[in-house]
Amino acid sequence: MDFTFKTIHEFHNYFNSEKICYEFLEIQRWGNTPVCPHCGSIKTPYKVKARGKFQDIPSYRCSERGCDLPFTVRTGSIFEGSKVELKKWFHAAYELSISKKSISSIELGIRIGVSQKTAWFINHRLRAMLAETNPALLTGDVEIDETYVGGKEANKHKSKRQPKGTTGAKGKAPMVGLLQRNGNMVLRAIDADKANGENIKPIVRQFVSPDAVLHTDGFGAYKDLHKEFAGHNIVYHDKGEYVRGKAHTNTIEGFWSIMKRGIIGTFHTVSPQHLQRYCDEFAHRYNTRELKPVQRFAEGIKNSGNKRLTYKELTSKK
Ligand SMILES: [Zn+2]
Structure with missing residues (x-):
């Protein structure tokens, strides 16, 4: 995807609705074909008309026989089960990708407008998203x-x-x-x-x-x-x-x-x-030191699948 943002203001102007965020996430996670997060099928799913405030959000039901389960692009990703809008998640991920060091949950909470506890959870889930699971062997x-x-x-x-x-x-x-x-x-x-x-x-x-x-x-x-x-x-x-x-x-x-x-x-x-x-x-x-912040952001979002980290896992002592 070819896009650049010079300022955080431009970033917000682009990701100004949940619909745009969902569509961006779909491209990053799936490319052009939805993948059922329950059974892995790439058979074109049924489109489901969501209601109320979710009506703009692309929702699906798996068309695979024996599966038939509902999903959105959030299902099976680090964003699943969170009540926080995708817009705020993206804002948080962008803040993380432009920062030279890191952001505390207090600071992040203020910037995206959620409680410190929620920001702490978001921060840790985003870190789980950034984890390299299968890096190439180091050499030289x-x-x-x-x-x-x-x-x-x-x-x-x-x-x-x-x-x-x-x-x-x-x-x-x-x-x-x-x-x-x-x-x-x-x-x-x-x-x-x-x-x-x-x-x-x-x-x-x-x-x-x-x-x-x-x-x-x-x-x-x-x-x-x-x-x-x-x-x-x-x-x-x-x-x-x-x-x-x-x-x-x-x-x-x-x-x-x-x-x-x-x-x-x-x-x-x-x-x-x-x-x-x-x-x-x-x-x-x-x-990702050679990448521009926005590329770093997009790379991160690409890995948001299958990295669920529940609040319970985060807070349980080893
Ligand atoms: Zn399925």
């Missing part, structure tokens, strides 16, 4: 590094503080980043206190092609990876070594500082339970 020069996020102990409520004497990364939320130079990246949150070879190596094997050359620091979790990949350069930070020719982890470390400033500046801190979704948001922003 791949930097791998791990880091931790978590607020300063002194700023936390007493019940959330670590016992006195706890040092270093303990209790903080770890994540590992794999970044192909001049390419894409993958970010994975790891359970607290489990950032070790046993948990990190399978992530490397899953997302990196064996013909890649790895670049890491001297952290023990990366030990022996040279046996499985084309090469493995290690820089020993603890010995004051940061760059040795092509061997360095400067790109991923630059990314960490942007992500941490984003998280701390916007949210102060994030709970480990939701860290993977912030990872998905920031990785998507990095991987």
Whole structure:
């Protein structure tokens, strides 16, 4: 779809009715043929005349024998079951795609005119939409590094503080980043206190092609990876070594500082339970860095199918 918006005002002028938003979503999700979200049939469905305030919304009933179920393009997408107008969802997704860092639910609620609780839910569902489910294997020069996020102990409520004497990364939320130079990246949150070879190596094997050359620091979790990949350069930070020719982890470390400033500046801190979704948001922003905001928005909307995340799932503790 060929369209550009220079301002958020132009964006609103374009998506000025629910009908236009539904039609845009249909093109992004289905192309020209509706797909039944219940049985996957592409047989032309029956058009259903909706009533009242929904009368402009394209509604269907599956024409497949034995299915016969009603649906709209929202069914089976992150927008399903939400009373919030699609216009507001689009506004939220656009805000997320033009922002350099991220948006807190308080800020988003004010901008799109919903409660903070609703905005929080929208934010997390949009992040689920941005998650890359099947990324291409990283290849070439791949930097791998791990880091931790978590607020300063002194700023936390007493019940959330670590016992006195706890040092270093303990209790903080770890994540590992794999970044192909001049390419894409993958970010994975790891359970607290489990950032070790046993948990990190399978992530490397899953997302990196064996013909890649790895670049890491001297952290023990990366030990022996040279046996499985084309090469493995290690820089020993603890010995004051940061760059040795092509061997360095400067790109991923630059990314960490942007992500941490984003998280701390916007949210102060994030709970480990939701860290993977912030990872998905920031990785998507990095991987679409060459795109214009409106293209990034359209790419995101394309992935809105089959990414339902219920309020219960969001709020349940692991
Ligand atoms: Zn069907």
